[in-house]
Amino acid sequence: MKGEGIGFGKAILFNEHFVVYGIPAIVSAIGKYTIARVEPYNNSETKLDDNRDATPKYKEDKLKQQRDSLNRMLKAMDIEASKKGVKIELAGNLYAASGIGASAASCVAIARALSEYFNLNLSDDEINNIAYEGEKGYHGTPSGIDNTASTYGGLIWFEKGNPNTMERISLPNPIEIVIGNTGKVADTAVAVAGVRERKEKHHEKYHKIFERARNIAFLARRAFQDEDHEEIGKLMNENHKLLQQIEVSSRELDFLVNIAREYGALGAKLTGGGLGGNMIALTPEKELQEKVANAIEKEGFQTVKTVIGASRGGL
Ligand code: MEV
16 A cells, blocks of 8 residues: 655745735745655554755754644544554655745645545545645644645635635746745744734734735736736835835845845745745746856855746646
8 A cells, every 4th residue: 555645845926924814925836846655654653754855953843843733634634543554754856944835745745645545535625625734733823825835736826715715827938936045944833923913013014014015916916917027026026025024034035135136036035934944036037047046056055946837836
């Protein structure tokens, strides 16, 4: 008996954090993924072998959350304790780091692999719901944007609600991006809690910022439909400014964002929870992508060169 499943990495292009409060956001799967493989294990426990490449300390820092996440998913899948003698291996080419959907990709991959292993025949919607339960182990009250991108792939307009709204944005041509890793592990739950606290304290200031974020989402959607890369880049820059104002950026993130812009990126911003983790730069065409990635790497930071807007995350 064997089971295998895939989950895509993701990059939030617009409105991380704001999305938690129902502001529309735009996310894309990226051409990197996590694979989970399930096989029998001679013991009535669930063993997890995490063989993903990772930012130093990422796996250690997330170990407790990972276990909590797995237990939540087993419960959501109604997999009985007696059946739990399985070994789950995590692999794939998505490095485990903050901000690029590593937790969501692993949840989706594990849910798919378990579904295959136990012949549950779960649909993508069911996998997405189970991965959402798993995400709660990592960050308490997730909006659901990360697991949605990890499950379905492509470029997605997402609004948290009851139910969530998910619409595909179809891009005739995928766009090259560079993702830069600060090398700092960040805790999304802490970042989200900080925004909540400050939002309650500075109600009016935050209200204005949040309303601008909402406008940016609609403008960005139109810019994607018009394939107006300059405009998308400008809006990304403005989105980064809003994220700075709600205090989820960091010195390293701002440093990498500035390098990317200096070397010609049309726009750059932090991506994901912030306070470390990753940033993203819009670099249409291979030549610009190469130039920006080289500039970031020269400063000693790791990059990923990939595209947004490809169906199934560029695979
Ligand atoms: C994390 O990738 C994105 C956040 O908006 C949290 C969430 O949406 O659950 C910071």
